[in-house]
Amino acid sequence: MEKNTFVEISFKGKVKETGNVFDSVDNIIIVAGRKMVLPALDDIILTMNVGEKRNVEIQPSEAFGIRDDKLIKLIPVSEFKRHNMTPYPGMYVNIDNNMTGRVLTINSGRATVDFNHPLAGKVVEYEVEVKRKVDAMDEKIRALLEFYSRTKLGNLKTNAAGDVIEIQVPPTINPLVKKHVADEVHSILGFKEVRYVEVFNYKGEETKGENA
Template sequence: MVEKGTLVKITYDGYVNGKLFDTTNEELAKKEGIYNPRMIYGPVTIAAGEGMVLPGLDEALLEMEVGEERELVLPPEKAFGKRDPSKVRVVPMKEFQRFNIRPIVGMPVNIDGNVGKVVSINSGRVLVDFNHELAGKEVKYRLKLEAVIEEPEEIVKELVKMYMPSINTDDLKIKMTKKTVTINLPEVCSFMNNIQTIKMAIANEIIKRLDVDKVSFVETFVKKKQDKEENENKE
């Protein structure tokens, strides 16, 4: 059994009406025609029971053992929710014109941070459905609990990975004492969007989960080989 808040690695495949719509398996995604080159495939680290996955998956994880695999059928209320008629709204055409957007039926849109899909267009009125596209549908999942993250240094690595999914954790250098954690980040992290907010979120998670008093980030910049050669040639 997994305790709430424990960091775990999971893999999963999600189906609706027999068709795969989400997976952590790259080969399966390619085979089923849903491969996205911008996605990072492989086991996903989450905090069990903390709402990072669908409610039905969260509930199942708290009952599973490492290595266990389950097939789950999730009703709408345990998946993407029931359809809410109030989330189907009319948006004036001028809202789209303001951003020089020409709405088309089926187009995904983001209005004031709410993601929806254009349902119909009529006389300057655009009907947008802000329900999740799988709201109201029963979904099936194959879920496997791959591992539980317990070692402090591994917890730090996985927390960094959660907020910086593109990073290779082998490039991280971590120094730990009883009450402090120092993380040496690769140079590429300095150019990430919202890097200060990301570092603050990572630090807060580490402090909460490992009961440490201080988290420090070190960013190291190394002279490029080309720069070294140019300096040598000048000499």
């Protein structure tokens, strides 16, 4: 499969040791080679054909990393209180450094927090299927907008003419997301001008007169 091909896939990820499923996604559209899924899984998808299914095993170094004891930190409980938090074992926290960790224990006024990824050190297995190649421009643009906005958008209309594309979007889409998607549309699809048209949809609402 060529890089930058839009495809619809389904996949399920589980921990090899326990069989516990940690991720399951059906019928999502991605751009192969753009790291819209786990990079190692993305590399595997690039070697697949439409209609193909595979069961693959990914080692920790290529999955969620090797466990690092240096990422287990002792943090004073007073630091949590400074952020209006009361720590407890099992709590997930993010303090200042933008790393998410899990509180392991609390003892003598200090909390032991593990900042390793929860799946660090685990061999993982994926069942992945490439269901179809996506050709419709509306689907391609919607997939990019949904991925970067983390929002389901439903139907979306585009109008492409030459190297210009016009995209209808709801007004709730973040401007930074629109800029990122425009960059991707240019890089992947080759358009030199991306225009957004904000659509305010009042369908289904009752129309009221001035004297209502």
